[in-house]
Amino acid sequence: MHIQYQDFNGAAELIAGDYREEWVDIENVLTSMPLHLKASDQAKIQGRAIFDPVGTNQHIADGLVPRGWEQKIPIPSSFKFLGTDVDFGKNGVVVEVQFSNYPFLLNNTIRSELFHRAQTIFHQRPTSLIIIVVKAGMFPSSNSTLYYEQAFNQLEALSHHGVFTVPIRLVGLFEPLGRVWANWTGYTAARYSRIVGSRALKEFEITAGRLGRCKIDPI
Template sequence: MLLHIKPSDQAKIQGNPIFDPVGSNEHIKTALVKLGWQSNILIPPAYRFLGKDIDFGKAGIILESQFSNYPFLLNNVLRSELFFKAGVNFVGHSTNLVVIITKAQMFPASNSTLYYEQAVEQLTALIQHNVFDVPIRLVGLFEQPNTIISAISSVYENTRYSRIIQKRTICKCEVLTSISGSKRCKFRILE
């Protein structure tokens, strides 16, 4: 998967390239649907108080792309635990595994968004205290630092919440480690 980036609208870093959750979700959805996964599966009415849908499902597996604010991780996992314990069926199978995809901390991103290393810490603490029984697989998206990669840069109609693309290009992007010792990298578009 190519890295998806967009210009930031946040103060102090406005216009700088950051991780693009919309483009990343779109890519993941296209790839999974080609592999036979169903997307945007409605949650049964009896459990609709937990949200309207799950991102993806196949053969008893719930898969959530988690690129939004960090508290949503616990929401997704807790409701998946309920689906697991209640034997809720999605696409003809009871829930028996949860997969969460998130980005690594190395990616510059919008404020308060979940990152992989944070998810590992949260889930580890909860699992150590037997909070969950549902099997969980956590997948992190990473890039090799200090390299030049191909990336997809998108500009959206509205900078904050839009999914309407104004412009999308493939570009060369340099992934640079931070001089300050921070785990966050910087992206620099080269072309």
């Protein structure tokens, strides 16, 4: 996949220095990842290709864990009111893969600020840098799910008003228009299932649609 990113609170300088290797891990995993798609179960668009968050999450985990990243690291009991775990951590870098509804970005941002201020350790070092991975708005997806352009606007406003000080790199997943090979996954249940029934690499055509949202059709 192609990626774009925006940095807040000195994240670029940290990544260019102490966290270059950690960023290389993340960049390599994301840019070598194929697009993951599944069939929609929403009314009026049932069966159409939409972004697959479960397959994408699993691919990221399969790429990061062998590189020494810990997965699903429990949040300390003092911060349990903000969730159960962080997605990935290594040497003071926390990665949150955010494909759920857009209000959850604020939760991730505020709890990351708390981890940073409290110097919470998830893997060997205190939390110093947050990487948030989201999909681009170009992909058809489930209703109300967060997308990169929206996440940038939220973080830009929060940063402008000093709501958070933790260094954050926001990373968006994109694909160019045209033909693309994608992992097409069928799940055992139409909604919320994580159990794979079938998975195959198939070719699709991505074409521009209205308001920045694209159409993805099988070839």
